[in-house]
Amino acid sequence: MSRRFVVGKMKTPGTGGKDLRAGYKYSMITTREETSLKQNTTTKPDLEPETFRPNLSEQSDLLQTDQIEKLAKNLPPRTVGYPWTLIYSTAKHGMSLKTLYRSMTGVDTPMLLVIKDSDGQLFGALASEPFKIFKWTGDNMFFIKGDMDSLAFGGGGGEIGLWLDGDLYHGRSHSCKTFDNHILSKKEDFYVQDIEIWAFE
Template sequence: MSRFWYGKKGRKHPTANHKYSLVVSVAEYHRRIDALNTEELRTLCRRLKITTREDVNSKQATNIKHDQEPESFRPNLSDPSSLLQTEQIEKLTKHLPPRTIGYPWTLVYSTAKHGMSLKTLYRLMLGLDTPVLLVIKDSDSQIFGALASEPFKVSDCFYGTGETFLFTFCPDFEVFKWTGDNMFFIKGDMDSLAFGGGGGEFALWLDGDLYHGRSHTCKTFGNSILSKKEDFIVQDIEIWAFE
């Protein structure tokens, strides 16, 4: 059936085949939009080059994450580290206890400055009330160590909490958190400093001269050997506090 429209002078014009003849009401338009599922609507928006609110929010969130992430994991250090590279510091920071975040790293002990002495190490821990990060470099140039939930001290038994963990960059970065199997976190006396236990072996052990060390698997942390060899020779040590 032909359709007509009337011009200003009353003339009627055929519109059956006119390219603008397809007209729907506003209600019908919204009904058709509502009938589209989410994926079809996104496809339509992309075809029409329409940016949706979801697209904008997603891009903003991505940009914010990229802008903030590098700075979030770059702490201020009181002294340059002789053992850790910047990327290694950033990796470790992501695993530190929440109560350390935002505090600068303060170098409280290093063998380069204070010599290789466990007695000196204990003395420099006095008065600290913060977790401490022990970083070891051995004669094979491997980097590994432990985050202790509290400063090192002479003790008759194990101390510390589940915040304590072990780490190694040998050969790749890996962190070993508390398994919950036992509470053998840290133990110190005048002859040695040790982490972890179970099965008769320590996860990490240092002698009183901070020269010889040993690493084994243990139940406390479920760790692999931190060093390249079970027995190692210490080259340098740094201990960082967060205050």
């Protein structure tokens, strides 16, 4: 199963085109630090990288623990230490772009969109902050366009990085100038199986 993500600055209906910015309470997550104890010596931390295990408001139907840990390591610093809150899921809320937008009302944090398509591919986008995999190229400002008929991430040259229709049923992914990304799905056109959106608050 491939896992690819792009990111942009999120502009959603009702926000006046403003970027969503963090204004949340601080809380810590604990990380596991392995230590080895030698006879008559001090304790030394293991040199293995730390494991990031964010606290999720509920279990994800799409992401496995190791995938969550890998994503957490690549999220922007301002999301670290904040619980992941599931604000939208097709399994719970149905397939509706309007409901997806409503679920974001009053939320002022970055948003992680996770899509599973009918081919079993897992991909998505992180909104409102540059991401380490497909960074903003600076070629254009086509981060996110959202209306009642579709949701699109990235663009340029007539191609869209990630596009979803108003029913959240059909999608399309293509390389785009905004992120210089690869096609996220197995095929350019795909059918959505499930979606989850996580906020960091």
